Amino acid sequence: MTLRNILLGATMLCAATAPAYAFAQDAAPADDAAAPAESYDYGNEIIVTASKRSQTLQDTPVAVSVTSAADLQNSQIRDLIDLQSSVPSLRVGQLQSSANTNFIIRGFGNGANNAGIEPSVGVFIDGVYRSRSAAQVGDLPNVERIEVLRGPQSTLFGKNASAGVISIITQKPQFDFGGSLEASYGNYDAIVVKGDVTGPISDTVAFSIGGNYNRRDGYARDLHLDQDVNDRNRWGVRGQLLFEPSDALSIRLIGDYDKIDENCCIAANIVAGPTMGITDALVGGPSVDRENPFSYDVYNNFLSENRIKNYGGSAQIDYDLGNMALTSITAYREVRSFANQDSDFTAADLIGRKSDDVAINTFTQEVRLASDFDGPVNFLVGGYYFNEKIDQKNQLFFGDDFRPYGNALIQAASGGALNVPTLEAALGARDGDPAQYIDSFFRSGDGFDEAYRLKNTSWSIFGTLDFDITDRLTFTVGANYTQDRKRFSTDVVSTDTFSAIDLDAPQYAPFRNQLILGGALQQAGVNPNDPAAIAAFATNPATAAIFQQFVAFANANDSNPAANPLNGLKAFQFLPPFLNVPNAVEPGKTHDKDLAWSARLAYELTDTVNVYATYATGFKASSINLSRDSRPLASDLPAIEAAGLTTPNLVGGTRFAGPEESEVYEFGLKGQWSVAALNLAVFKQSIKGFQSNIFTGTGFALANAGKQSTWGVEFDGSVRPVDGLNLTLAMTWLNPKYDSFVGSAFGDISGTKPAGIPDLSASMGATYTHRFADDSRAIFHVDYLYESPTRMVDGLQGFPAGFSDQFKRTVNQLNASFTFALSNGLELGVWGRNLTNARYLTTIFPAVAQSGSVSGYPSQPRTYGVTGRFKF
Template sequence: MLCATTPAFAFAQETAPADDAAATAADTIDYGNDIIVTASKRSQTLQDTPIAVSVTSAADLQNAQIRDLIDLQSAVPSLRVSQLQSSANTNFIIRGFGNGANNPGIEPSVGVFIDGVYRSRSAAQIGDLPNVERIEVLRGPQSTLFGKNASAGVISIVTQKPQYVFGGSVEASYGNYDAIVLKGNITGPISDTIAFSLGANFNRRDGYAKDVNLDTDVNDRNRWGVRGQLLIEPSDALSIRLIGDYDKIDENCCIAGNVLAGPTVPITNFLAGGTSVDANNPFSYRVYNNFLSSNLIKNYGGSGQIDYDLGNMALTSISAYREVRADTNQDSDFTSADLIGRKSDDTAINTFTQELRLTSDFDGPINFLVGGYYFNEKIKQHSQINFGDDFRPYGNALIQAASGGALNVPTLEAALGAPSGSFFRAGDGMDEHYRMKNTAWSIFGTLDFEISDRLTLTLGGNYTKDKKRFSADVDSNDVFSGIDLDAAAYAPFRNQLLLGGALQQAGVNPNDPAAVLAFATNPATAPFFQQFVTFANDNQNNPAANPLNGLKAFQFLPPFLDVPNSVEPGKTNDGDFSYSARLAYKMTDTVNVYATYATGFKASSVNLSRDSRPLAADLPAIIAGGLGTPNLVSGTRFAAPEESTVYEAGLKGQWSVAALNLAVFKQSIKGFQSNVFTGTGFALANAGKQSTWGVEFDGSVRPVRGLNLTLAVTYLDPKYDSFVASAFGDLSGRKPAGIPDLSVSMGGTYTHEFAGGTKAIMHVDYQYESPTQIVDGLLGLPDTVAQNLKREVNQLNASFTVALTNGFELGVWGRNLTNAQYLTTVFNAVAQSGSVSGYPSQPRTYGVTGRFKF
């Protein structure tokens, strides 16, 4: 089978020598010799880098039409990227480990770096890829080389430096859904010691889904960016690289289809006056909302890298400052009934980073790398959630159903002493303000000792100190959620309901005074009536027997206990020493083997959401101190750190016509930070331990000149060693959801050169993921429901390009040509018990691209 743009091996001819003699020479050299990677913070060939790393070159990205990091997973089977509810929320997962979306207080376990600068949130990562030289995906914990949160792996994007030879390219694509993509870059000298580059991109596409209620397309693309660089080299020893960039996204994303229609759908249909969801049909790409979701994201910043050659040592400094502004609003009930009138999150993130490292290049057996890293970040978020016009009648229907028709909203308002019309009032909800300041520093280094000409021992260490200060100021004016249904003041009402329930079970209508009187005075039934009265009197203040318990599930937005307070300081303070040991042995000139033991660390994550609640250990002191609010329960303010460990052995082989990578590993994370949607909010919790045993293979072969075939396979066997306190109960011993046993990327590229130099380039790649359960569970639904919801990926991509000798290229391309359909994730529908929503995969896209390189 033809194999994909797999990342593990890029070939010499991908760098397109300018003349035929160079091209002939390129065909004779060993594969991968010219692919230089910096995965180990040193420039090494891919063959000599004893790390499980995949490299995707600029040519790979171009042939496969990989436009952003979401598309990259089709080329790297160990990587999974999931687009969630907005353009600002994306999860990156390597070897089954990853998190970081849906909450600004949670940093990802997979670190993303662009030109050595850490991008701390997905909103700063997912714009269109700039003028890329290569993308390195490092698998496993990388804390000894990277200064911030890399407990599961690293995605390192390296862009092209400015050149001293004038050149550039322009590119235009047009595709289905009226997609238009424009890209351009120019580079050249300003003087003998200064070079520049300027690049810009524009990406616009109509939505591939239809909002039937609003009569408009949704899930569109509308993003653009600019990027400028200066390379200043006043001497052979000194190099200064300055980068500035600005990206903007203004899109309507992301649709959620109805996977399972629960008992609330008839209610929302009635309130909408027709169809409120396309029931049980997530792949119709037809949705019903009552307002358009919006995503306005601005991501900008600058960095400066200074490299100074000290002879047998090199000093590198990377300074960066970045800002992210993400303003989103979504019709989160995903129905045309006006249940949620607003669900907005306006987030501001300011980040400063500084890295300094010294690297040796001695002739002797010992070399070292030592560095320091500083991180300072400030986050502000203002969130709002408000009831829509239909939520009051919707809440009334829920209460009637839960009470068997005995109660309704007006009755409750009168009985509980609330003003008429105050329950579930349109516009009521929560106004939320969160802040967090994170400062961290680390000292890291590696020591290489050449035991012999072929055997090298590498030791690495990283000490990290991470401090966070956070605050939450949240106001809820949802009247019903602020009532303590167990309060003594409501004992007479509970007494009445208990007595009425007992009478109803005895066949007496409690709303018929004559029938009740007859039952109470009839000598045959009077003793039973007295028993009913006694039962009601004895249990009117018993929380376990409260007849209003069934209504507590509808207290969606209870009062919030602000933090910090006299019990909770709103601080975390983490410190950790991570370390690694690696033996690398060069068996022959073409075969290397290595064995690694490494640990990783990710600091505490903070729950910056309305689901932030005191830890169970703090709740008694809070109640004793008089800080308790109505309906306050325990939860999490933050999740404790993650600590990862990996045992890994690998083999790298490289010959004149073939190359391969093989890695076998056992990786685990203690305290994995799980963030699960429950239908009304997110549950942030630490898993006790999650581990994965796996095998990774990627290889390439060129059976004839011009044909490159590649294959990458990942097999994973994950399990929760311990996860007692998950949102779905004790998951210990079970397989984590969302991790396929088998992931495969395969494909091929054939380049035919005609007389005169014109080339035809044909490329095809195929991505496969074996069936896997999508989520660990769904609250309120039997386990079998979640177990039956599976995802299987079968995606075919292809392109055909003609490249003329004058630099002009014209090609056609298609992604997901088989129109494979699968759900990226599923979740409990918002405030709609029994219904399940899910995000469908993107449908088939295709188009034509023209490119001119000069």
């Protein structure tokens, strides 16, 4: 049996969804000369630009998945969050707001929850880098295809592509007049409208303009506020001009504006800890829907806000120099993002305000020159410049219920010996003013007022060199030298009085002495609040010696931090004074440089089968901790103390996480036959210094893992057993681990498997197109996504080791659509996503300031609807 037959037979056994390799839905019309080129494109004949050259998918020796416009339409993929149902190596998670979305490829990815952390997965739209998730999530009109490049891509992309790239390509303006209009209606009163029109302005100038509107009622219910929540409300416009004054010169101008104004995102209660009794008592009823995450019933005391404006423009110039091509892409973008959320996720007014107001301005410039010589050597060389400014203002204030809540916490932690008024009076008296703290602990409106600034400039020089050793064997080497500089500053003020008190301070020794002695007496059965009982115990000959031992112990330990009876209260000093940066010890800047490189051999075994072997490195610069959890490095604390900069309750942490350096060893095979196609990749990939950002219940811990690695296998295949039927399958198997992670938020977790990465992901499906005599078509599509059970988090702060292992996520999602397309351009269809109403938690985390409780984000429920579309 020949190699060709073995590969073809294996592919024909597979049936399922890898739209990247899907065959065209339209059979070629009888008059081939009149058929548009795309009617013939299927499988690896799709043209991609993953290597920054136009090549067929088969000839591109890179692990890349391509989702076409037809795939997006059939699967009702609205935005990048839905894209993961078609690309198993990709995971997309939306967290606490519409502006916090995390992209993960092959188990590697970060970037949400902090504007100072750039993603490990770079997102590019028409060649323009979108640096933050708020600038990436949207409903783009006129998408031509989406390419997902897996593994380090730093040698071809100028900024932060250490784990992979998502490249979105939209359609250029056309010199033939045309367009489309689409409208959908679904459950939860979902309305989606898209439209575009394109055509000539003159013989050398063409235009296109498109718009989209997407709204939906909330699928969850806030029982406390009696309101639907988790709605969707977003719209955008996008205009383009294409100038082609000659055959050699092309200028493409793009401008766009997108807006989001919606309520997102609900968090459900997973574990109801001991504080739930307190919050229930504060509201006089249920404060959460206890341990029932898929009821989609929540209790909050104010509605969340998510408002995002994302706009900008770009200019791409392509100039044909004969056997070389020059390309320039210039872009300027702005993002304005505001979110305010009831972050305690209870009906009690604990967090009265938790807002993030972020402004990001980005300028990028890329220039590259690519050769197209007839000889054995070709090259691509380019330069990239990146300039970004971030201004961020955050606020975190206590609500009206936090004082009684804090009082209950202190009573519970002290065994009833203390409460807030007693503590205020006792500490104030030892500070010389008994009234100074009265009614000031956990006061409504107190908290953090924060301002951060970050300026990032980066430049890189990159290039590749292709050498044809034979007419079938090509050797490629590439490199990218990058320099990245960041300057950052903070202006953070805490007005939380209790968090500013040093409970180990010497003036409180008498108070601590009293508490130590009282605790000992209580253990001996003597009421420490009864002077007569104490006097009797102290003078009784049988117990007098014991009393003196108690006194001696209290005197010896009232200044011993390890024996401080107030230690249990330190956990409630949620918002300590902040040491701002830059200061005399910390300059508030980073400077990174790196040379990333790659080497690849690509061999054309036959006219239909190619293989390649690649070694590549990648790089991502330092990320800055622009949050209230920014802390000096522990190694800087002695110098800070020597400089007299120490603030009360200052502890070590991180101001930034150092660079990520990735590498991959990869072997790939690509095959293309008349009725089938397949792509196979086997790889070992690792990242040194992976930037981990873990929520601890009161904040985020940003730290570098020593090394995280995974090896895996990716398979994409498609087969057309009969005319009109296309079956596809995409599978990813991963075996990840932390090779070294000593300083994680949960201690040394070296040797363990990173959470959130399923061993097996598979996307499978089928599309059947029946063409009628009048050239009308009936198109049926179904796809299914499976992710094997996986632990959701590496650990949960405040819980014993292994507690989080019980929380696992399994994904089973079924999507389907049926479309009837008339020959006049009118299409009518029905569709559904998550038709089995599969439910799972996307992530879990310790409940905010509620020790012992766990919250999580539930997946979206079943959605379905009808669509009408007209193409002209």
